[in-house]
Amino acid sequence: MTQEIENTPAIAPFNTLGLHPSVLAAITAVGYEEPSPIQTQSIPLIMAGHDMIGQAQTGTGKTAAFALPILSRIDANRREAQVLVLAPTRELALQVATAFESFAAQMPTVNVVAIYGGAPMGPQLKAIRNGAQVIVATPGRLVDHLSRNGGLLSTIKFLVLDEADEMLKLGFMDDLEVIFNAMPDERQTVLFSATLPSSIRGIAEKHLRNPQQVKIASKTQTVARIDQAHLMVHADQKINAVLRLLEVEDFDAMIGFVRTKQATLDIAAALEAKGYKVAALNGDIAQNQRERVIDSLKDGRLNIVIATDVAARGLDVPRITHVFNIDMPYDPESYVHRIGRTGRAGREGRALLLVTPRERRMLQVVERVTGQKIAEIQLPDAKVILQARIRRLTQDLAPRVKDKENKNVELLAHLTTELNCSAEDLALALLAKTTEGQAFTLDGVEREQPVLAPRGRDNRDRDDRGGRGRDDRGGRGEGGRGDRGGEGGRERRAPLALSEGKVRCRTALGVRDGVAARNLLGAILNEGGLSRDAIGRIQIRESFSLVELPEEGLESLLSKLKDTRVAGKALKLRRYRED
Numbered sequence: 045m046t047q048e049i050e051n052t053p054a055i056a057p058f059n060t061l062g063l064h065p066s067v068l069a070a071i072t073a074v075g076y077e078e079p080s081p082i083q084t085q086s087i088p089l090i091m092a093g094h095d096m097i098g099q100a101q102t103g104t105g106k107t108a109a110f111a112l113p114i115l116s117r118i119d120a121n122r123r124e125a126q127v128l129v130l131a132p133t134r135e136l137a138l139q140v141a142t143a144f145e146s147f148a149a150q151m152p153t154v155n156v157v158a159i160y161g162g163a164p165m166g167p168q169l170k171a172i173r174n175g176a177q178v179i180v181a182t183p184g185r186l187v188d189h190l191s192r193n194g195g196l197l198s199t200i201k202f203l204v205l206d207e208a209d210e211m212l213k214l215g216f217m218d219d220l221e222v223i224f225n226a227m228p229d230e231r232q233t234v235l236f237s238a239t240l241p242s243s244i245r246g247i248a249e250k251h252l253r254n255p256q257q258v259k260i261a262s263k264t265q266t267v268a269r270i271d272q273a274h275l276m277v278h279a280d281q282k283i284n285a286v287l288r289l290l291e292v293e294d295f296d297a298m299i300g301f302v303r304t305k306q307a308t309l310d311i312a313a314a315l316e317a318k319g320y321k322v323a324a325l326n327g328d329i330a331q332n333q334r335e336r337v338i339d340s341l342k343d344g345r346l347n348i349v350i351a352t353d354v355a356a357r358g359l360d361v362p363r364i365t366h367v368f369n370i371d372m373p374y375d376p377e378s379y380v381h382r383i384g385r386t387g388r389a390g391r392e393g394r395a396l397l398l399v400t401p402r403e404r405r406m407l408q409v410v411e412r413v414t415g416q417k418i419a420e421i422q423l424p425d426a427k428v429i430l431q432a433r434i435r436r437l438t439q440d441l442a443p444r445v446k447d448k449e450n451k452n453v454e455l456l457a458h459l460t461t462e463l464n465c466s467a468e469d470l471a472l473a474l475l476a477k478t479t480e481g482q483a484f485t486l487d488g489v490e491r492e493q494p495v496l497a498p499r500g501r502d503n504r505d506r507d508d509r510g511g512r513g514r515d516d517r518g519g520r521g522e523g524g525r526g527d528r529g530g531e532g533g534r535e536r537r538a539p540l541a542l543s544e545g546k547v548r549c550r551t552a553l554g555v556r557d558g559v560a561a562r563n564l565l566g567a568i569l570n571e572g573g574l575s576r577d578a579i580g581r582i583q584i585r586e587s588f589s590l591v592e593l594p595e596e597g598l599e600s601l602l603s604k605l606k607d608t609r610v611a612g613k614a615l616k617l618r619r620y621r622e623d
């Protein structure tokens with residue numbers, strides 16, 4: 045089969061940007077396959093020591109654009125503050141700190157501390173004094189610290205102003221001046237922002253040296269013949285949204301786009317568990333396997349492929365009626381490129397897009413650049429889902445009911461005699477069998493909904509932006525279970541719940557206690573005597589954390605860990621009741 049050669053701009057892979065090998069290893073673990081445009085352009089400049097101004101929309105990957113090169117350049121063996129990142133809010137500061145931690149996962153001597161209001165100052169100060177190399181702070185709280193300890197920032201070599209426009213909107217101008225004055229002049233300063241109002245240019249002129257500018261702007265694009273819709277959703281509800289939308293969308297073949305390898309596996313597993321013929325396509329998949337997947341999609345052995353942009357490059361399958369943007373693309377060009385997979389050969393295509401609250405602005409940019417509104421749709425409720433199920437079943441049965449040559453006439457007679465029942469009784473029994481695992485009453489569908497929801501309430505404070513691998517580094521067994529396919533598929537439950545044989549345990553230590561996933565992991569490995577793959581997902585929250593541990597031998601494990609301390613505090617791990 046010939047494959048279309050596409051004219052996409054060359055993107056240098058991560059390993060050509062001069063990043064430190066430990067950082068590269070961490071990127072692979074997090075599942076990023078290729079740098080986003082702002083990353084491609086900023087990383088070499090920061091690596092070369094330039095000051096810079098980076099302008100790009102929310103959701104374009106600005107955090108890694110500065111975190112990766114800066115981590116590559118710090119002196120990991122010096123235990124002193126070297127990097128200061130300023131972020132507008134506590135949430136953003138925590139997100140950036142967690143991202144730094146995941147990118148520094150292979151740099152055991154590097155520590156990150158988040159400094160923000162609403163938490164005691166003592167532990168924050170102590171973490172800085174203990175030699176954390178990376179400080180991520182909100183300006184207000186940092187100024188409080190400075191008023192007591194003026195020398196706190198005297199060893200800083202890298203300063204990042206993240207989401208600079210937001211910081212100014214929140215009135216942090218004066219605080220920023222105080223912070224600049226408390227910092228050595230010999231430093232590298234980078235500023236990232238979605239917009240560059242004159243106030244920010246003013247700051248740049250005064251405090252940056254000869255800054256290089258990087259701007260990710262968009263040219264107008266045309267999209268035709270494609271019916272587009274978007275749905276607002278929180279990141280932790282994405283799988284739920286995908287499952288429900290697939291029930292009501294009439295598709296032949298679909299390609300779903302996500303950002304990371306892990307997400308291709310997670311989503312494909314969730315769909316497979318519901319009986320869809322689906323495969324994941326990511327950069328780890330060998331070329332011949334990739335071709336097999338594409339061929340299967342062409343001939344209908346597969347109906348859905350969940351892919352990263354890299355893996356989908358060059359994929360051209362006329363059967364595709366739907367493109368599902370499960371994670372936002374980085375820019376409008378890539379959106380247009382993605383949805384161009386459908387509507388081929390003059391056919392109507394449909395494009396769906398999930399938008400998390402922080403990505404609203406990107407949605408607007410896409411609309412502006414394409415000159416088209418992308419209609420908002422709502423999550424289908426139980427009633428709509430039930431109707432769709434009945435419609436599908438009806439469509440499936442219609443030709444069989446009309447089939448005059450049905451070969452089962454004798455079998456019917458035999459069964460009704462054997463079972464001593466009417467044809468209607470038998471029909472009911474057969475219906476029960478074909479609908480097994482899927483509700484066909486309103487009540488039943490409603491009761492299914494909570495099952496569809498991936499993970500429970502422990503999840504509300506998750507990063508709402510679709511990225512994974514921040515706070516949930518750790519065993520990833522659940523996505524890639526070996527027992528794929530088979531007829532039992534429909535009955536399996538959503539795989540994003542717990543992995544088999546694992547239970548969740550909770551500790552009251554979280555981000556605010558200075559705990560990171562690798563601290564927890566280290567403590568449990570060392571003192572619990574477990575192997576690495578016995579430990580499942582680790583979720584670090586603000587005021588608590590959850591760890592998946594093997595159910596077998598849990599009691600004795602917990603008693604081994606009875607006196608374990610993490611970040612100077614008692615771990616006190618307990619089994620966590622799911623509801």
Ligand code: ADP
Nearest residue numbers: 076078079080102103104105106107108303511
């Ligand atoms: P911004 O700061 O521009 O708003 P973020 O840095 O918060 O964007 O990144 C948005 C999301 O994209 C995050 O979930 C992040 O993990 C993910 N992401 C960033 N860079 C990449 C990449 N190269 N590949 C895959 N996902 C990425």
Ligand code: MG
Nearest residue numbers: 106107206207
């Ligand atoms: Mg950001």
